[in-house]
Amino acid sequence: MKMILISLLYFVMSGSNINQNNMAKINNPGQSIKNDGWKKLLDGKTTKGWHTYGKSSVNDRWKIADGALYIDNTVKEGGDIVTDKEYENYDLKLEWKISKNGNSGIIINVHEDAAKYNETYKTGPEIQVLDNEGHPDGKIPKHRAGDLYDLIKSSSEPVKGPGEWNAAEIICNKGKLQIFMNGTNVVTTTMWNDNWKQLIAGSKFKNMPDFGTFKKGKIALQDHGNAVWYRNIEIKQL
Template sequence: MMNIKQFFCLLCVLFILSNYGFAQNNFQHNVLSPVEEAEGWQLLFDGKSTSGWHLYNEGNIKSAWTVRNGELVCDPTIEKVERGDLISDSVFTNYDFSFEWKISEAGNSGVFINVQEAPEFPTAWTTGPEYQLLDNANMPKDYLIDGKHSAGCVYSLSPLLNQVQPKPAGEWNTSRILQQNGVITFWLNGIETGHEDMKTERWKQLIAGSKLGNFPSFGKAIQGKIAFQDWSKGVALRNIKIKEIK
């Protein structure tokens, strides 16, 4: 039988756990800390609207991109709307960019940088390199065999620098993209996964040796817009922020 001391200890444990759960459920996303503000970080997603973003080559029209529970979602259930990549209104050159993402089972999406938005370019991926968002665990093995399609890689161009697996489908991952004078570095969940200098002969050769070499404007610009790839089965993002490097 439980004595008074044991009962009191149990109450203390339950109180701590309940407050921990409350803190977890009420943790604020899509906000900057005072330190981040002092360092020059800016939010690119306010958690309430798609302000600052529009559909690639379409402008501010209703699309499958929506906001739900503080998440920027490409919703697979919305019908009779335009589908396409969501692109930033602003152009960025040198920056530190971070975001969190989760994807559906067998999901395949991406983040494009240095995107040139113009009618002559039908999609974002024909101009700007891609940070791959992928549910590795549910993809065919032959798709991942060369490492050039795994989550976190410089899509289709170079394999992962270090092996890292994304969280399972439906769980949040943390990603980071750093660009300085055309040198790009990718991280996934704190592990460096890609590093390329877009001004080198190596970069040109990587493009020429891939399907992206079919697009003359691909990978040439070292500034441009940021875009999130449409994924018909669902992808979500949050805590999207950037610090421009002067």
């Protein structure tokens, strides 16, 4: 009987410890965030971790407000901005909001060599950010929001209109590229194989020999001359 009581007491105490451990995880969400591999690329307060392509800092056209990075059209000097670091095999998540009639883009695997490539799109494929109904590009196949610009048309269009936030996810892992818009997989392809080369050969990038060839690079946000907002930018290396 004594042995039974001791065993029962041990079971209760063990269960209490398990519950306490579970509660510690619930009450300390930062613990799971710290260990799951996700890293913020935008702190919501500064442009730390970014710079204008080919420059050492971010130009004044890109600003921060309400936790979002945005383009201030009252400032004339602009340009695409890129991450300070390069990334290979990653899951990238962010939210974007475009202005009425606006155009922008998320460009991946950018090889920063401004002397050789004067624009980010000379090396990196672009995920289109667009007001589909208001911008002329919306009338061009493979140029609409969520498309892999001028390469692959989205399988569906779950994007929201100008002034509304859209959630984008871009997974680039060992050549497999997946694009999600608002939780829907809109593009899936394999990079660097013969089919990829054929896609480029049939696009406006056909005369750019190094376009889409880099297996790692920087993330760029495009300044296409229109107001655009980005927030909650985070990345996880795979």
